[in-house]
Amino acid sequence: MASPVRVRFAPSPTGYLHVGGARTALFNYLFARQHGGAFVLRIEDTDQDRNVEEALGGILEGLKWLGLRWDEGPEVGGPAGPYFQSERLPGYAEAASCLLAEGKAYRCFCDPEDLKRRREEALARGEPPKYDRTCFRLSKEESEARAAKGEPFAIRFLMPEGETAWDDEVRGTVTFQNATLDDLVILRADRHPTYNFAAVVDDAAMEITHVLRGDDHISNTPRQLRLYAALGLAPPRFGHLPMILGPDGTRLSKRQGAVSVGEFRDDGILPQAMVNFLALLGWAFDGEREIFTMDELIEVFTLDRVSKNPAIFNYEKLDWMNGEYFRALPLQTRADMVAAYLKETRALPESALRDRPFLERAVAAVGDRMKRPRQFLEYAGYLYVDRVEPEQIPWAELVANPFAAARLKKLATVLSDVELFEHDPIEKATRGVAVSEGVKAGDVIMPARIALTGKKVSPGIFDVMLLLGRERTVERLRHAADRLEAESPAPTS
RNA sequence: GGCGCUAUCGUCUAGGGGUUAGGACGGGUGGUUCUCAGCCAUCAAACCGGGGUUCGAAUCCCCGUAGCGCUACCA
Numbered sequence: 001m002a003s004p005v006r007v008r009f010a011p012s013p014t015g016y017l018h019v020g021g022a023r024t025a026l027f028n029y030l031f032a033r034q035h036g037g038a039f040v041l042r043i044e045d046t047d048q049d050r051n052v053e054e055a056l057g058g059i060l061e062g063l064k065w066l067g068l069r070w071d072e073g074p075e076v077g078g079p080a081g082p083y084f085q086s087e088r089l090p091g092y093a094e095a096a097s098c099l100l101a102e103g104k105a106y107r108c109f110c111d112p113e114d115l116k117r118r119r120e121e122a123l124a125r126g127e128p129p130k131y132d133r134t135c136f137r138l139s140k141e142e143s144e145a146r147a148a149k150g151e152p153f154a155i156r157f158l159m160p161e162g163e164t165a166w167d168d169e170v171r172g173t174v175t176f177q178n179a180t181l182d183d184l185v186i187l188r189a190d191r192h193p194t195y196n197f198a199a200v201v202d203d204a205a206m207e208i209t210h211v212l213r214g215d216d217h218i219s220n221t222p223r224q225l226r227l228y229a230a231l232g233l234a235p236p237r238f239g240h241l242p243m244i245l246g247p248d249g250t251r252l253s254k255r256q257g258a259v260s261v262g263e264f265r266d267d268g269i270l271p272q273a274m275v276n277f278l279a280l281l282g283w284a285f286d287g288e289r290e291i292f293t294m295d296e297l298i299e300v301f302t303l304d305r306v307s308k309n310p311a312i313f314n315y316e317k318l319d320w321m322n323g324e325y326f327r328a329l330p331l332q333t334r335a336d337m338v339a340a341y342l343k344e345t346r347a348l349p350e351s352a353l354r355d356r357p358f359l360e361r362a363v364a365a366v367g368d369r370m371k372r373p374r375q376f377l378e379y380a381g382y383l384y385v386d387r388v389e390p391e392q393i394p395w396a397e398l399v400a401n402p403f404a405a406a407r408l409k410k411l412a413t414v415l416s417d418v419e420l421f422e423h424d425p426i427e428k429a430t431r432g433v434a435v436s437e438g439v440k441a442g443d444v445i446m447p448a449r450i451a452l453t454g455k456k457v458s459p460g461i462f463d464v465m466l467l468l469g470r471e472r473t474v475e476r477l478r479h480a481a482d483r484l485e486a487e488s489p490a491p492t493s
Numbered sequence: 494g495g496c497g498c499u500a501u502c503g504u505c506u507a508g509g510g511g512u513u514a515g516g517a518c519g520g521g522u523g524g525u526u527c528u529c530a531g532c533c534a535u536c537a538a539a540c541c542g543g544g545g546u547u548c549g550a551a552u553c554c555c556c557g558u559a560g561c562g563c564u565a566c567c568a
Contacts, residue, residue, distance in 0.1 A: 012568050047567055112566055119565080126494040129564065154566045171498070180496050180564085188566040195568045219497060219563040242499080243561065250561080280505065280517090287507025288516045307506075310561060314504050317518040327531080369530040379529085430527090445527035457529040 005037025006209050009063075009070070010199065012044040013055035016260035017062030019313065020214060020244045020252065023278045027241060028212050029068045030279070030301040040206055041073030043084045044199070046192045062261040066271050067294055072206075080206040085198050088205075092193035095201050095231060096155045096186055104230045105186060107143045107153040108135040112189075131156070131183050155187040157197075157227060164222035169210070169239030170306045176222040184223055200224050204233040212239045212303075215310070239303055242282045243310040252313055264318075268341065268372030270329075273322040281311045291324060323371030334370070335360045341373035348377075352384050358467070365463035382453040383467050388476060390454035397450070398484060404447040405484040407437060411448055412477035421470040427462045451480030 009025040011017070017025075032039040041063070045051050060074060072078025082088060099105035108131075119129040135143070136158065147153055159182065165175040186197035193201070199220075203211060218240045228235040246256035258264050264274055272293065279297050280290060283306050292300070326334065339359060342348050353359065363370075366379040382388050390398070398404045414429045415421075430448070434441040445461050452464055452473065465473045 010568090014568075044568060050567065108566085110566095116565075123494075123564085128495045130495095156566095174497075176497070182564080185566045190566080192566085194566065199568090214562090215498070216562055217568090220568090222497095240498085245561075247504085277505095282505090284506050284516095286516085290505095290517055309499050309506095311506090312504060314518065317505065320518055323530095367530075368532095371530090427527095440527090442527050449528065455528090458527095459529085461527055 003207070003209060005032060005035035006040060006207055007032045007037065007212060008040040008042050008203070008206065008208050009068075010042045010044050010202075010213075011059050012047070012050070013059065014047075014050045014052055015055055016262055017059045018252075018259055019261060019264070019278065021059075022062065022066060022261050022274075023244060023281055024212065024214055024241055025063060025068050026066065026275060026278050027283070027301075027306070030297050031210065031212060031303065032071075033298040034301055037209070038071040039068070040078070040080070040208070041070035041083060042202060042206070043074060043086075044195065045084055045086045046195070046198050048086075048192070058260075058262060062265075065265055066261060066275055085193070085202065088198075088202065089191065089193075091205065092187065092198055092201055093191060096193070096197070099157065099186070099230055100155060102230075103158070105155050105157050106136050106183075107138070107147055108156045108185065109138075109146055109151055109153045110135060128180070133183060136183065152189040154185045154189050156183045157186050157223075157230070159183050159223075159226060160230075164225050166221060166225060166235075166238055168221075169212070169237055169303045170242075171218075171240055171308060174218065174221070176219070178222070178226070181223055181226070186227070196220055196223050197227060200227040200231065200233070203236055204228065204231070208236050210237045210239065212241060215240045215243045239306070242307055244281055245310050245312045247312060247315070249312065257313075257315055268326075268337070268374050269318065269322050270325045273318065273325040276325075277318045277321050281313065282307045290321075319371060323368075326371055327368045331360060331364055334373075335363045337373045338363055338370075338376045341376070345374075348384050358383075362467055365459040365467060367459065369459065379457075379459060380467075382455070382458075383464075387479075388452070388454035390450055390480075391456075394450040394454065394456045397456075398447055398480070399487055401447065403437075403439075403443075405481045407433065407439075407444050408447055408451055408477045408481040408484070410437070411444060412474045412481065415465070415470065415477070416474045418470075421466070423462050423466055426465050430462070447480075448477060452476050 007028040009021075009028050011021055029039050031037075043056065056074070063070070070076065072080060073083045077083075096105060100107070115131070118132075122129040135153075135156070138146075159178055161178060163175055163177050164181075165173055168174050184196060185194050187193055221238050221240075225235055244252055246252040248256060252259050258267060261274065265271070275294055275297070276290075276292055279292060279301070283301070285292070285300055285305070329337075335356070339353060339356070342353055362380045362383055363376070366376060369379050370376060377384075411430060411433050414433055415426065418425050418429045430444060431441050434444045437444065446456070449458055449461055449464070450456065452458075452461070452468060458464055468476070
């Protein structure tokens with residue numbers, strides 16, 4: 001039996017949790033859970049200049065919100081800690097010294113600014129911008145003398161000849177010529193490791209068995225493989241996940257819509273929907289089934305069904321999927337979410353939110369028209385205002401209808417006389433008006449809808465009346481009728 | 494420029510030497526209905542191009558093209 005599966009998600013705290021990162025984390029999580037392995041969270045904070053104080057909290061929060069609990073890492077600890085690279089500095093320095101001592105790495109005294117300039121010049125000439133090994137040619141004595149004098153230096157890995165290949169879990173065999181790889185810096189002048197080196201040292205130390213990461217790391221893999229070999233360490237297996245692109249086919253950016261899981265959460269996306277949607281970005285079960293709970297994903301997820309091509313993020317499909325999940329939620333939960341949304345956005349005065357039973361009735365009436373909490377007011381906002389100001393187009397339609405005023409008036413009268421102001425009596429009375437007018441029910445209902453809600457679209461009209469109550473219903477109908485009479489000529493009889 | 498990866502409806506994808514190339518989102522149409530949503534039914538919509546291999550290629554191979562990624566003392 002092979003060693004137990006151990007995977008990791010290794011974000012650097014430089015920003016929010018991007019959906020691409022979230023998808024990578026999800027796939028790692030699913031793979032770990034399915035194999036009964038461990039999901040490790042490691043924070044790659046070796047670049048102090050780029051670390052953002054608040055970023056870590058957001059990333060952790062995002063992972064938790066998605067339900068991706070890590071077995072080892074920040075907040076929970078674990079046997080392979082610490083889980084912040086900034087706390088593992090001695091290990092990198094030691095590993096680098098070993099390579100230096102064995103002649104597998106060398107000191108580089110070149111000035112970073114100078115290097116940068118040379119690289120740009122090479123690029124401008126159309127040449128590969130590789131390090132020219134100036135410092136590799138230094139004698140051992142000179143190198144040591146300069147170091148002893150206190151001259152700053154970085155440590156570079158001496159890239160061996162030959163080629164490097166591996167059997168990728170999603171792409172099959174991938175091969176690189178080492179000549180196209182650089183003598184990469186493994187330890188910077190400030191004694192901090194660079195990404196490729198730290199990742200190798202830590203993945204080995206943490207006994208990571210599978211590295212599942214974004215496609216953008218594919219060219220890092222041969223470098224890391226060479227590093228494992230030089231260090232005498234057994235490499236993990238690698239799997240490169242396809243990128244997630246924006247609607248325009250380029251890297252998903254804020255310009256194209258929400259990109260961080262926090263934004264989606266604030267937009268009323270449910271974590272279950274996000275997880276399900278993300279799972280389908282670059283992976284499919286059989287091409288038919290689309291709805292999966294996390295547990296079901298854990299059961300059926302396999303790396304060999306991960307797609308090789310980049311996926312464009314489809315906001316509409318996420319919205320649809322969210323609707324699928326949102327509608328399935330119990331009324332209580334939906335009401336909770338709507339209440340939380342209204343409170344956070346202060347879309348309604350505090351007082352309006354106090355009547356919880358009313359809110360629940362309204363949410364029930366809106367029913368499955370709502371795919372996200374934010375749509376509540378779209379369908380029920382008129383319940384929370386003293387007087388509706390009808391939208392332009394619906395009102396114009398009413399004005400153009402010569403019979404509208406009379407029908408509204410009649411309906412108002414009938415409704416004010418209905419004994420029990422409940423759904424069925426209201427419906428019966430309303431339909432009665434239509435019959436006596438010799439028209440279809442819709443010819444009475446549509447004007448009423450506009451008078452009552454100001455819109456052409458609303459929940460069922462009898463639910464609306466019920467929610468409004470007899471008084472407000474009758475008043476709105478009469479008010480609309482009066483206004484109509486004032487604005488439009490009476491029907492020629 | 495170099496290196497690498499990829500290529501099926503607009504999008505996510507299934508399939509993979511012989512299929513009416515399947516599903517989902519989105520779109521169209523019809524039904525249910527007081528509108529919308531939902532639900533049901535239904536339609537349109539794809540194998541990047543060129544060469545091979547083969548009786549047969551969307552599927553295997555090569556070339557081209559395109560897209561994306563990497564090419565840092567970033568991760």
